[in-house]
Amino acid sequence: MNTIILRTVAPPITALMLVFSVFVLLRGHNEPGGGFIGGLIAASALAIYGIAYGVAAVRRAIYFHPMALAGFGLLLATVSGFLSVFVNVPFMTGLWIYPSLFGVEVPLATVISFDVGVYFVVVGAIASIALALEERESD
Amino acid sequence: MAAPTTAPIDLSAALVMAPTPLADWLVIAPMGLMIGLGAILVMVRHRLHLHGWIAIPGLVALVLLDAMLLWRVAQHGPFTMTAGRWLPPFGISFTADLLGALMALVSALVALAAGIYALRDIDSTGRRYGFFPLLMMLMAGVTGAFLTGDIFNLYVWFEILLISSFGLLILGSERQQIDGALKYAILNLMATTLFLISVGYLYAIFGTLNMADIARQADAHSGTAPLVTLSALFILAFAMKAAAFPVNFWLPASYHTPRVVVAALFGGLLTKVGVYALMRVMVMLFPLQREELSFVIAVSAALTMVVGALGALGQNDLRRMAGFAVIAGIGNVMAGVAIGGTAGVGGAILYALHSIIAMTALYLLVGEAARIGGSWSLQTLGGIYRQAPWITAAAFVIFLATAGLPPFSGLWPKIVLLKAALDIGAWWLSAAILISAFLLTIALGRVFLLAFWRPRPAEMAVAAPSSPEAWQRTAPLAGLVALLFFFGLFPEIPVSLSQGAAASLADPTAYIQSVFPTGGAE
Numbered sequence: 001m002n003t004i005i006l007r008t009v010a011p012p013i014t015a016l017m018l019v020f021s022v023f024v025l026l027r028g029h030n031e032p033g034g035g036f037i038g039g040l041i042a043a044s045a046l047a048i049y050g051i052a053y054g055v056a057a058v059r060r061a062i063y064f065h066p067m068a069l070a071g072f073g074l075l076l077a078t079v080s081g082f083l084s085v086f087v088n089v090p091f092m093t094g095l096w097i098y099p100s101l102f103g104v105e106v107p108l109a110t111v112i113s114f115d116v117g118v119y120f121v122v123v124g125a126i127a128s129i130a131l132a133l134e135e136r137e138s139d
Numbered sequence: 140m141a142a143p144t145t146a147p148i149d150l151s152a153a154l155v156m157a158p159t160p161l162a163d164w165l166v167i168a169p170m171g172l173m174i175g176l177g178a179i180l181v182m183v184r185h186r187l188h189l190h191g192w193i194a195i196p197g198l199v200a201l202v203l204l205d206a207m208l209l210w211r212v213a214q215h216g217p218f219t220m221t222a223g224r225w226l227p228p229f230g231i232s233f234t235a236d237l238l239g240a241l242m243a244l245v246s247a248l249v250a251l252a253a254g255i256y257a258l259r260d261i262d263s264t265g266r267r268y269g270f271f272p273l274l275m276m277l278m279a280g281v282t283g284a285f286l287t288g289d290i291f292n293l294y295v296w297f298e299i300l301l302i303s304s305f306g307l308l309i310l311g312s313e314r315q316q317i318d319g320a321l322k323y324a325i326l327n328l329m330a331t332t333l334f335l336i337s338v339g340y341l342y343a344i345f346g347t348l349n350m351a352d353i354a355r356q357a358d359a360h361s362g363t364a365p366l367v368t369l370s371a372l373f374i375l376a377f378a379m380k381a382a383a384f385p386v387n388f389w390l391p392a393s394y395h396t397p398r399v400v401v402a403a404l405f406g407g408l409l410t411k412v413g414v415y416a417l418m419r420v421m422v423m424l425f426p427l428q429r430e431e432l433s434f435v436i437a438v439s440a441a442l443t444m445v446v447g448a449l450g451a452l453g454q455n456d457l458r459r460m461a462g463f464a465v466i467a468g469i470g471n472v473m474a475g476v477a478i479g480g481t482a483g484v485g486g487a488i489l490y491a492l493h494s495i496i497a498m499t500a501l502y503l504l505v506g507e508a509a510r511i512g513g514s515w516s517l518q519t520l521g522g523i524y525r526q527a528p529w530i531t532a533a534a535f536v537i538f539l540a541t542a543g544l545p546p547f548s549g550l551w552p553k554i555v556l557l558k559a560a561l562d563i564g565a566w567w568l569s570a571a572i573l574i575s576a577f578l579l580t581i582a583l584g585r586v587f588l589l590a591f592w593r594p595r596p597a598e599m600a601v602a603a604p605s606s607p608e609a610w611q612r613t614a615p616l617a618g619l620v621a622l623l624f625f626f627g628l629f630p631e632i633p634v635s636l637s638q639g640a641a642a643s644l645a646d647p648t649a650y651i652q653s654v655f656p657t658g659g660a661e
Contacts, residue, residue, distance in 0.1 A: 071181030071272075078175045081222075088158035091167045091233075093224040 010052035017045035025119050026112075035115035039122025046123075047130040055135045058127075066128035073120025080114040154224045163220045165208045166235040169201055169243060169282045177275030187266045191258050194271040198251040201278065205244040208286075212240045213636070217643065217653040219288060219351075227288075227654050228349035234288030236650050237640035238488060242415055243285045245492050248622070249407045249499045250278050252615035256503055257400045259611040265310045265398065273310075277303040277404065284412050288654060290424075291338055291348045293416060294331070297380075301327055304409060307401045308393070319396030326389040330379035337372040344369065351654035353424050354647045361427050370428035373420050374436065380413030381469050384443040390466060391450065395458035395515075399506030402458060406465045407499030411491050414472045421476060422484050422644045429479060437477035441571035444470030448578035452585070455517045457505040460586060464501060464541055467575050468494040471556060474568055478559045485641035486555035489633060493540070493548045493626065500537045500619035507612065508534065508590055517586065522595030529613070531591045533620050538583040540623040543576045548626035551634060 021041035028034030050058040062069070084093040094111045150156065176197040183189050211218070212235050221230035235243075254274060261270045280300025287293050308320040338348070344364045345353050360366060375386070382390040390410070394402050421429040421436075429436075447467030454460040468490065475487025511527050512520040524531045540547035553572060560569040626633050643649060 065185070067184060068182045071178045071184075074178035074181070075175055078171055078178065082171055085161070085164055088160075090155060090159050090220050090222060090224050090230075091164070091171075092222040 006052045010049055014045045014049040017041055017048070021045065021119075025115060028115060029112060035118030036122055039119040040126060042119070042123045043126035043130060046127045047134070050131055050134045055131050058131060062127070066124045066131065068124070070121045070124025070128070073117040073122075073124060075117075076120065077114050077117030080110040080117060083110050153226060153229075155221060155226060155230075159220065162211060163218060165204060165211060166218065166220050166233045166286055167222075169204050169208070169247070169286070170279050172197065172200060172204065173275045173279035173282065177272045177279065180272040180275060181269070184269060184272065185267070187263050190266055190271040194274065195251075195254055195258070197275065198247065198254045198278070201282070202244070202247045202251055205240065205247045205282070208235055209237075209240040209244050211235075212237055213639075216649045219653045221654075228347045228352040231292050232288035232349055232351070232654050233286050234351065234650060234654055235286050237636065237643055238415070238418065239285040241488070241492060241636055241640055242411065242495075243282045245495045246281050246285070246408055246411075247278070249495055249619070250274065250281075250404065252503070252619055253400050253404045253407075253499065255611055256403070256615040259609050260398060260400045260506070261310075268310050268312075269306065270310055270401075273303045273306040274404070276300075277307065277408075281408050281412055285415060288350050289348050290341065290350055290353065290420070293419075294335055294338055297331055297334065297412070297416075300409065300412065301331060304405060307404070308397050310398060310401060313396075316396045319393035322389050323393035326379060326386070330376050330386075333372060333379070334376040337369060337376055340369055340372065349654065350419070350424060351647070351651040355651050355655075357425055357427070366425060367428050367431055370421060370425045370432055371435075373425075374417065374432065377413050377417040377420070378439065378473075381410045381417065381473070382413070382466050383439050383469055383473055384446050384466075385439070387443060387446065387466050387469075391454075391459050391462035394462040394465070395456060399458075399502060399509075402461070403499045403502035403506070406461060406502050407495045410465060410469055411472075411495050414469060414476070414487070414491055417473070418476055418484065418487065418644065422479070422641075423647050423650070426479075426645065429476070433477045433479060436473055437565065437568055440470050440473035440477050441568055442470075443467070443473060444571050444575035445578070446470075448575040448582065451582040452578055454582075456515050457509060457517070457520075457586065457590070458502075458515055460582065461498070461501050461505050464579065464583075465494075465498050467579055468498060468541075470575060471553065471572060474560065474572060475552075475556050478556070478563060478565065478568070480559065480563075481638055481641045481645060482555060482559035482562065483641075484644060485634075485638040486552050486559055488640050489555060489637040490552035492633060492637065493552050493623075496619055496622050496626075497537065497540050497549060500533075500616065500623065501541055503616050503619070504530070504534055504537050507616065512590065517589045520590040521593050523591045525595075530616075533616055534587060534591055536620050536623060538587055540627065542580040542583050544580065546627045548623045548630070548633075550627060551630040555634070 021038040024033040024041060025035055025038030046058050081092040084091060084095055094109050096107055096109045098105050098107050176193060180190060180193055217234055217236040219232050219234040221227050221232045223230050257270060277300050280296045280303060283296035284293055287296060305320060305324055308323060309316045342348055344360060345356055347353060379386040394405055444467050447463045447470055450463030451460050454463060471490045472487045475483045475490060507530050508523055509515050511523055514520050536547060540549040543549035543553040553576060557569050557572055
């Protein structure tokens with residue numbers, strides 16, 4: 001789609017949606033949100049960018065193949081589940097650490113890394129479908 | 140939200156407090172390994188030369204893990220790990236018992252054989268489509284289905300293996316494959332949906348999805364809840380998965396379209412996951428309802444056997460013939476489930492284990508025969524004996540094992556099943572087993588005679604094999620044949636293991652004990 005309006009607003013909208021997707025991902029730990037919905041938002045951002053500037057631009061921008069992103073997410077989620085082998089608790093038990101960054105205590109958990117994994121799986125899978133569909137259209 | 144400074148709370152009401160021994164991880168490690176490797180393979184999807192180097196050691200590791208799992212279960216009985224430390228039935232349990240561990244080990248062996256065969260059989264296009272990642276995910280689904288202790292989780296593993304199998308089925312995206320995959324996909328999705336509906340129904344009755352929890356409550360509900368209806372739904376869903384009569388038509392309509400190695404995996408594994416689920420649900424969870432519905436299962440089993448054998452007799456295409464042979468085998472397993480008791484279910488388990496190996500071997504063999512002879516059709520094949528005497532010898536073993544003739548592994552489960560059927564007076568069921576075996580012998584003998592033994596038809600030019608012989612093709616076939624040989628000559632170990640598995644399925648006290656060590660919350 002080659003309208004000047006879309007081409008003008010697409011970059012800020014894409015950037016905004018990507019930031020928002022990370023916000024939703026992190027917020028999801030205590031409130032509605034999470035990796036799945038965050039991933040969907042990020043994938044829609046990539047799709048909008050693709051509609052405005054073409055699929056090649058998106059593929060250049062994300063550098064990795066979307067399927068590789070999905071694979072990375074799956075690996076991250078699996079590893080998060082298996083970390084609990086080191087503290088003698090069952091599979092997928094949430095483990096917490098509380099590092100202090102600039103005087104602020106930041107709780108981090110395998111739950112979060114699992115959710116980040118889900119985020120990547122969803123971004124990768126949906127973006128790869130969306131890009132394939134957009135590519136077919138432009139033929 | 141956990142905070143570093145919380146007032147002491149009694150966590151033992153909700154969490155597993157005992158430290159988890161390292162050995163308990165065996166029940167989850169096979170799936171973790173397969174999913175992790177699948178993820179890595181997806182990440183390196185375009186570096187085709189790496190695929191084999193990652194996948195084959197991974198499958199070897201899977202075999203070792205499953206062997207350790209079986210050894211531990213055989214030594215110490217079933218054991219459980221519940222995800223997230225939550226007490227069952229709220230946490231999702233993975234429970235390994237003898238049946239699950241046996242099926243997982245044999246499936247892993249078959250997957251290793253198929254993986255090695257695929258090194259030659261799957262070209263770079265197939266690899267780029269993602270054969271090896273899909274194989275890893277398929278094995279994660281199959282192994283997960285065998286080891287899970289939660290019936291909804293069983294549904295999830297079914298979905299995982301189903302989605303991977305869709306990918307494998309259309310590897311290459313040929314028109315014929317899409318046609319086969321459509322039939323396969325629609326019928327399997329219907330079966331899975333039916334399974335999901337049954338699970339929802341079950342949850343409405345029991346309020347729990349943990350299999351051990353259901354098993355210990357089934358007696359209390361059998362008078363009041365419509366458990367026979369529920370069981371009938373489960374039987375229909377799993378029979379569709381297993382390709383039992385009268386819902387068997389999707390199998391021969393789709394299994395001849397994919398690559399040979401994919402068909403070998405499907406013929407060996409997928410239908411067996413269906414019969415495994417049937418055994419788990421009907422024998423362990425609803426034994427009284429199985430008793431009531433046993434006549435229905437028996438009729439379906441007898442018809443499945445005979446229809447499968449007749450179908451095999453009527454086919455000229457080698458791959459379709461193999462598809463009907465798979466169906467005939469499913470009939471035998473169902474017969475064991477219908478007979479019930481340790482003998483019947485033990486025979487069914489033994490047959491399922493034998494069938495996993497034999498059917499994979501049969502498909503691989505058929506693929507070899509077609510590669511050497513240059514055709515899938517019995518009309519144009521011939522003279523393979525002259526070109527490839529060793530393949531012919533392997534064919535002889537595999538055909539005898541499939542038909543259930545001595546001295547190979549197909550004989551023993553049939554003897555166990557026959558004896559069990561005669562013991563309960565079901566003469567017609569034993570007759571069906573014998574007739575099916577007889578017809579299958581004729582069908583396979585016909586293939587041997589036409590494709591291997593007779594001289595090549597004169598009008599057919601000797602087609603050079605499309606690719607030369609390679610150890611990646613012969614070694615898996617030889618390994619599977621060796622297994623068929625070994626279990627035929629030394630049946631004591633598999634027979635006693637399968638009888639033990641059937642006994643623990645019929646009396647799941649140890650299974651329940653492993654999930655609820657202290658009796659658990661009522």
